[in-house]
Amino acid sequence: MQSSTTIRLVNLPILFDTLSLETLPADIQAQISHIDACLPQTQCGLCEHPDGCLPYAAAIVLEGESYNKCVPGGQPVTDAIAQIIDIDIDIDINSHEAKLIAAPSQWPIDATSERPTEVRAVIREDDCIGCTKCIPACPVDAIVGTGKHMHTIFTDLCTGCELCIAPCPVDCIDLVTVERDISEPERIAEQEDLRQRYHTHLRRVTEQLADSSNSRPVVSMVEAKLNNAASQSLDISEAQAKNTIAAAKLRSKIKKLEKQLSVRANAQKQADLEALQAELSQL
Numbered sequence: 001m002q003s004s005t006t007i008r009l010v011n012l013p014i015l016f017d018t019l020s021l022e023t024l025p026a027d028i029q030a031q032i033s034h035i036d037a038c039l040p041q042t043q044c045g046l047c048e049h050p051d052g053c054l055p056y057a058a059a060i061v062l063e064g065e066s067y068n069k070c071v072p073g074g075q076p077v078t079d080a081i082a083q084i085i086d087i088d089i090d091i092d093i094n095s096h097e098a099k100l101i102a103a104p105s106q107w108p109i110d111a112t113s114e115r116p117t118e119v120r121a122v123i124r125e126d127d128c129i130g131c132t133k134c135i136p137a138c139p140v141d142a143i144v145g146t147g148k149h150m151h152t153i154f155t156d157l158c159t160g161c162e163l164c165i166a167p168c169p170v171d172c173i174d175l176v177t178v179e180r181d182i183s184e185p186e187r188i189a190e191q192e193d194l195r196q197r198y199h200t201h202l203r204r205v206t207e208q209l210a211d212s213s214n215s216r217p218v219v220s221m222v223e224a225k226l227n228n229a230a231s232q233s234l235d236i237s238e239a240q241a242k243n244t245i246a247a248a249k250l251r252s253k254i255k256k257l258e259k260q261l262s263v264r265a266n267a268q269k270q271a272d273l274e275a276l277q278a279e280l281s282q283l
């Protein structure tokens, strides 16, 4: 059953080497490939496979893992996998139980797609301190550093996987819901594109890890394409980090003086306070 579906399982990033997919019989490869093709490719890990959709697809076929665990895929994906397994695998007649209910999502079901409502991440840029921690967390390289506003997210590329939320030390990434009405062929094409973006991301990270001369943090693929925006954002990040620390120290001194002045007026302290406030506003 060698076909375009099994082509999906060759030349994979080394992250998937341990799955040894190329050594499996062609029909098993085809099942894994079919399942992977219908998964949303957000690589969110909510199915308890932090390496993404493909390892989950492999686990369903090779380890009998439950096929209802893809949270963003919801019931349509659960049903699609059930159909693939039924078609492609000789299931014991006793296991033909009612189809499983998809794992619940924290987001409401979208009436059009019948999947959990999609979300996109948005950085509150005024609050971003430019620490770059969100960049390597993004499996599709949707985050870039920009001029004054430090980091931003290309909403069109964001899949709403939520993986950038936890690493942000100042909690300045919000999730907003989006409503889309896309056809099934469009969804399949989009998933294929996301899959390729994830693999590109993995290969780039692999190269960076292997390059001992590269001591810089992982930067986004898109960032690199944008005329060396990576180096610019790193310089800005360092400057911003220094400013943030300096501002925190100033605020602390200002609070102390304000407290003292609220108890007793003092001309010298008042002058010091005004000087510190001016310094803070400069920052």
Ligand code: SF4
Binding pocket: 039, 040, 041, 042, 043, 044, 045, 046, 047, 048, 049, 052, 053, 054, 056, 069, 070, 071, 072, 073
């Ligand atoms: S999109 Fe679904 S299959 Fe892919 S990693 Fe997320 S939960 Fe797992």
Ligand code: SF4
Binding pocket: 120, 121, 137, 138, 139, 140, 141, 142, 143, 153, 157, 158, 159, 160, 161, 162, 163, 164, 165
């Ligand atoms: S920007 Fe955040 S939510 Fe969007 S794809 Fe990247 S890591 Fe996921």
Ligand code: SF4
Binding pocket: 123, 127, 128, 129, 130, 131, 132, 133, 134, 135, 150, 151, 167, 168, 169, 170, 171, 172, 173
């Ligand atoms: S992790 Fe948060 S603070 Fe750091 S660059 Fe990303 S959005 Fe900005």
